[in-house]
Amino acid sequence: MDSSGAFWQQTSKVVEASYEITMLIAKSKKSHNMGETVIKPSVLRAAELVLRKDSANKLSQISLSNDTVKGRIDEMSQDIKDQVLDQVRASPVFAIQLDETTDVAQCYQPLMYARFMSGNSVKEEMLFCYPMESYTTAADIFQVVSNFSQKNQLSWDSLVGVCTDGAPAMLGLQSGFITRVKEKSPSAMGTHCILHREALASRTLPAEMRDVMNLAIKVVNFIKAGALNSRLFKQLCVDMDSEHQALLFHT
Template sequence: MIVKKRIDELSQDIKVQTLDQVRASPVFAIQCEETTDVAQCSQLLMYARFVSGNNIKEEIMFCHLMESFTTAEAIFDVISDFFQENQLSWESLVGVCTDGAPAMRGLRSGFVTKVKERNPSVMSTHCILHREALASRTLPVEMMDVLNVAIKIVKFVKAGALNSRLFKLLCKDMESEHEALLFHTNSEGFHATLAYLVDIFEALNAVNLKLQGKNINILVHHDTIRTFMAKLDFWKYRVLQGNVASFRNLDTALADSNLDSELKEQIITHLSDLKSEFVRYFPDIDDKREAWKFIRNPFQCEVADVAEQVQEEFLELKFDSTAKEDFKDMDLETFWVKYLHVYPLTSHQALRILTMFGSTYMCETAFSTLVSIKTKYRNRLNVEGDLR
């Protein structure tokens, strides 16, 4: 009990310091997400990304126990009360990042809609993580049937310890290189299709890993997404030529045969549909890249690339030789924070974007920590102090 009290006191002190920094920041953004813990309690988490000192920081704001409903209105009320109690300005809020749940992103009554009623200039972003779900949602019927069979096999093998042991013995008897690789079937078409599915899920998982981590700004997230979308077009072009070198497992499965015309058509259809899903999720990604070009390198942009109200100040920055030398030696965030007081209008525009979250990674990480802290043996624990 004494230890817990001490943890809560330290947590409260950190919270006070963090709130002071958020209030002093010219702009800040938030990410929020809700989950259910081991005690069937709904926990709402919120993180903030803000300017502090010479850089941009990410810190937890609160972990709030939702006592009843988890509707958009209930979530907004909790966050609105937090803003009011801690004197946080809605005008300084520039971005909100959430998952795609209806309560968060509903067009008429979602949480994001309610935030924009307070500050219409707030930009909202989808969580970019876990886009591998798009791969399964865009699969042709034939591929989905293969995936369902594979899932049933995995579930059967993992259903009990005996099944797992027998499968391991089977792999040994077949002199398999692996003891849990589900590529053993008499159907060559099944084999090749499953190999492709493994390849595309691995590719999406690689994208997911690049998007994870602290202090990754939204420009990096968008570059990663744009790169993957370009790869989808490239892979489609290759498959049209009968070349599957981009898909390691599929290439191995077809080592002694050519790509079947039916499977070829399915792959092309899937890659096209997957690209369309990414375009639907990020419809203005190319427009934003152009609008944000001056943030990446203000010394290689034209005055027409920035908003009219900052053009004169931007020209002063562009021809500032000292700033140009600093730009070579600093990362983007540090550079724009340093020149906030020298070129306030231009820097403010840049920091509005750089403080935005591209994913709810921080919330996801905290939820993973929550699983370890709040167990069935400690299910009455108030976890906010332990998470901070």
């Protein structure tokens, strides 16, 4: 192998090592500058002690700066997104589920998931989480979904199902989100999220079962209302030799 071939092979290995370390940083959910401040100095010092100084010099070529790590995480994220979109576009039909979350800064963020065919199996992946800075009406939410579908060439004709919660903005007969989706894809079937179905079903329980559920809710709310109550409940579970000692708030 000539010198130019060896150079490009070495460069390729350096880039590959940088991506591998970047992936570990991303999976650990640590700060991006961890690579430059912790990982790289540790690797160089270990290489210098265990191997030779020239080995450490080769490893010093690995770029792990904050901007480099961020850029490569963005590249890997975009690659995953492209792979998911390719599979959705290749599927003969697909369905979407739309839900929303409000973060600690009171920012409304709709999330859209897609369920599609991939080979002989059905897969489900998240497509986007988009922050909405102003209004959150059905028209605004539909515009976000429509823009995403148009930008990523998702055909409305292949859409066969839409799953949402029971909010008026979603289920409104005149201008709800599902109504607007059916204008684009008349064959799409609207369904109700199963978690919200359970919440609706709890409202029509017989009197005896409703009393039991209300009592359980009061107990849970009382225990989770303060840190002291939670600690006393944990101690009670320990005294009773209970298998579990923590009480979940949302179940």
